[in-house]
Amino acid sequence: FHLFHTALRSICRETPALFQSTQRATFVTLARNQFLPAPTLTGNINGPFLQVPALQGVAGTAPSSRNVTKFSLVKGKRKTVKAVLKRFKRLDWGAWIRTHSGRQKKLFKKSAALRRRLKQHVFTNATQSWLLDKMVTSFWRRPKHYIDDPYRPYHQRNEYFATQAKTFKV
Numbered sequence: 001f002h003l004f005h006t007a008l009r010s011i012c013r014e015t016p017a018l019f020q021s022t023q024r025a026t027f028v029t030l031a032r033n034q035f036l037p038a039p040t041l042t043g044n045i046n047g048p049f050l051q052v053p054a055l056q057g058v059a060g061t062a063p064s065s066r067n068v069t070k071f072s073l074v075k076g077k078r079k080t081v082k083a084v085l086k087r088f089k090r091l092d093w094g095a096w097i098r099t100h101s102g103r104q105k106k107l108f109k110k111s112a113a114l115r116r117r118l119k120q121h122v123f124t125n126a127t128q129s130w131l132l133d134k135m136v137t138s139f140w141r142r143p144k145h146y147i148d149d150p151y152r153p154y155h156q157r158n159e160y161f162a163t164q165a166k167t168f169k170v
Contacts (some may be wrong), residue, residue, distance in 0.1 A: 081135040092143040092155035093163040
């Protein structure tokens with residue numbers, strides 16, 4: 001046990017090969033080392049072993065964040081989440097639409113009917129629409145009028161009472 005322990009200490013005390021060379025260490029390589037778990041020496045029935053815990057994720061990558069900024073630092077105003085504007089479209093009557101996920105992946109495997117369905121858009125449900133409305137500012141919730149808008153027929157929903165176009169008597 002003592003021989004193994006002293007050999008392990010001498011290995012751990014050596015400077016890593018990264019710093020022995022004359023190359024400069026980049027920020028990514030230095031940051032990656034802090035995410036690696038430390039090895040532990042555990043005693044077992046057959047003798048001590050060096051165990052390295054499994055990594056929880058890809059080292060050196062920060063998780064993506066799509067949080068709403070409620071108060072900006074410059075003007076103190078609420079900010080829109082840009083990922084929502086890239087992935088979704090809001091119709092004038094309040095619904096949000098999106099494209100099918102994976103609509104361009106492995107099309108050679110998919111049937112013609114499925115490929116046709118993947119070209120169509122999908123409505124978000126009420127909970128998702130409510131969440132998306134909170135993630136954008138009032139500017140993006142107002143109706144937008146574009147020239148030659150391909151979504152023009154879908155901006156009105158007259159068959160449902162709450163979303164019918166209102167007629168005013170003069």
